[in-house]
Amino acid sequence: MPIVLRLDVMMARRKVRSNVLARAIGISETNLSLLKSGKVRGLRFATLDALCAYLDCAPADLLEFVPDEADADNQGLRRSA
Secondary structure, eight states, X not given: OOEEEOHHHHHHHHTOOHHHHHHHHTOXXXXXXXXXXXXXXXXXXXXXXXXXXXXXXXXXXXXXXXXXXXXXXXXXXXXXX
């Protein structure tokens, strides 16, 4: 998937433990673990808002666009056409 969640990086920078963050933003530690590992298909804006507020960051600090090779090839074809 081209969108990668960098929650683990921001948590390390802010020295925030998973259990503390989960409790502070009102989600289970299991769901936070799934977010950190990138094993989710979606993220509610309310959760993203709570993460950003607690970690004092912007959504761009947590989300990164990393195109797949196939996507990059397809985009290259579209540009040259």
